[in-house]
Amino acid sequence: MAIRLSTDRAVPETLAATRALVEPAIRSALDRLAPDIHRVALYHFGFADSDGRPGRGAGGKALRPALALLSAEAAGAEPEQAIPGAVAVELVHNYSLIHDDVMDRDRERRHRPTVWALFGVGPAIVAGDALANLAQETLLERATSGRVRAAAALAGAAARMIAGQAQDLAFESRVDVSIPECLEMEANKTGALLSCASSIGAILAGGDDRVVSSLAEFGLRLGLAFQAIDDILGIWGHPEVTGKPVGSDLRQHKQPLPVVAALCSGTRAGTRLASMLSNGSLSDQAVAEATSLVEEAGGRVRALAEADADIEAAREALDRARIPSDTRARFLELADFITTRNS
């Protein structure tokens, strides 16, 4: 990969500073929820354990909020101006995780039981619905033009995210998904919300259209790279690091990019993979074999090349935005971090 490894401590510091700024706002948004839902939401975000005892807030990496804060800086504003956008994007992201876990029957996330596994399917659907709605409420509680534009942008991004999830589900019963179809699904499912995260601060700060649209393009490309790496980790990542069971994508007949690339490779490994995947459920041994076949058919290399190309396109979009050079540098550090992570 051409992507350089981040050698300094800048990204962990950016993420820690983001959490310090955004977490209190997330907590106070969650405080608006009814008690039955509040309990579930606090657990999901890691603010509480399953019995409601305070937790340390292991709720994800805060990448999206960090992008949101940076995008306000990109438009020449203080990061604080992006906080309602950072909160709203993080709420949408987390509602999608809660609902996706129900649909995928995933029992574990971030090394803990998922919401539906712990509280049941009904409370998980309700909690997701509540977070989705809370995202809009957070933005619309004050009707400044920035907030209204941000709410519309978020609704548009969520529409694409939901469409991507529908495509992802539909792909499970197919073995003929093309690479463009797969990339479109991933642009929708992951790219749209990262695109919104990367521009919502600029929208709230009243940034001009060029900055907003360039940052949105940066975020979309970053999202595609993010997803390509996520797909690789979903197949070859270590469960103890990723917090997800080994081979779950293959077991669930998902069609992430490496699998689709392998199936479309025209190689013998690709053909063997296709016949394995059309044979219903896979044993542990079959999952291991399928994993090797994806690799042999060039699926991993193809996904890495996609991530490389996307990061390059993201960098070009950032150049078009013409933003302060230190903000640009921190956007690129986050991009590097995302594409060199192992969880």
Place this chain on the structure above:
Amino acid sequence: MAIRLSTDRAVPETLAATRALVEPAIRSALDRLAPDIHRVALYHFGFADSDGRPGRGAGGKALRPALALLSAEAAGAEPEQAIPGAVAVELVHNYSLIHDDVMDRDRERRHRPTVWALFGVGPAIVAGDALANLAQETLLERATSGRVRAAAALAGAAARMIAGQAQDLAFESRVDVSIPECLEMEANKTGALLSCASSIGAILAGGDDRVVSSLAEFGLRLGLAFQAIDDILGIWGHPEVTGKPVGSDLRQHKQPLPVVAALCSGTRAGTRLASMLSNGSLSDQAVAEATSLVEEAGGRVRALAEADADIEAAREALDRARIPSDTRARFLELADFITTRNS
């Protein structure tokens, strides 16, 4: 009951006129959905059958859209001005039906298989998410002050609706729900969205605060009456008319008002009912017996009295709104229709 029976054809005409005005707007909103979701949504609204062949659009009674259009008239505007609000409220109502059916495992609605029963749980969750989001998109696609206020009001109503659904779920594992708790749940679950429907047209038309808040109160009270009647139909209604299986509320250990009133009645029938309901799943015979006990303990009479009182309070709220007398008359006709229906 003190509620008079509607003797003329006014309500069916109002509803038909509403559908003629609102249905094309709902269809064109749905056309924005991705194909996989569009198909599911068209089925749910009755615009298509399970194979995608055009249907007649058996999607409910259009009560909420009718209230929305009337509320624009109440503020002195043309009903057309309420259309985006009518569409948005109907989208939220229908997303809640799709998700509720998943949670309640209800296999039939409006005499047809429910979305999850036909397409699966995943597509049902996604379709609900998509409709919820589409409601906000519909309002926010133009940022007039009326639309922004309407979007905020809708998000607030949806928050209460979701909280009510969480309470409804939590009640299933309890036999000690009090009447005030039950009424609060029903005000949230049903009242909040009817309140929004009854005022959103006035909001879009720029109506003054007195009109908006009086109509909102009217809708809340109407919602409580609506739910009380719904609860009665859920226990004593004929399945071939209601389109719902007989005794499903009791079977699912729901705590609708007649059941809660019976359990709180202090009667011997109430005590016997409590011991039956704490005994796990009910046979057909036990459902029939429990139904008689609810009646014997005064549950039906209590729910009817609640509906009467709510309609009276709704009427008083409408008087406070001081709106044109023909609009007032049509609001009251809808209220009568709602409380004298049998499905």
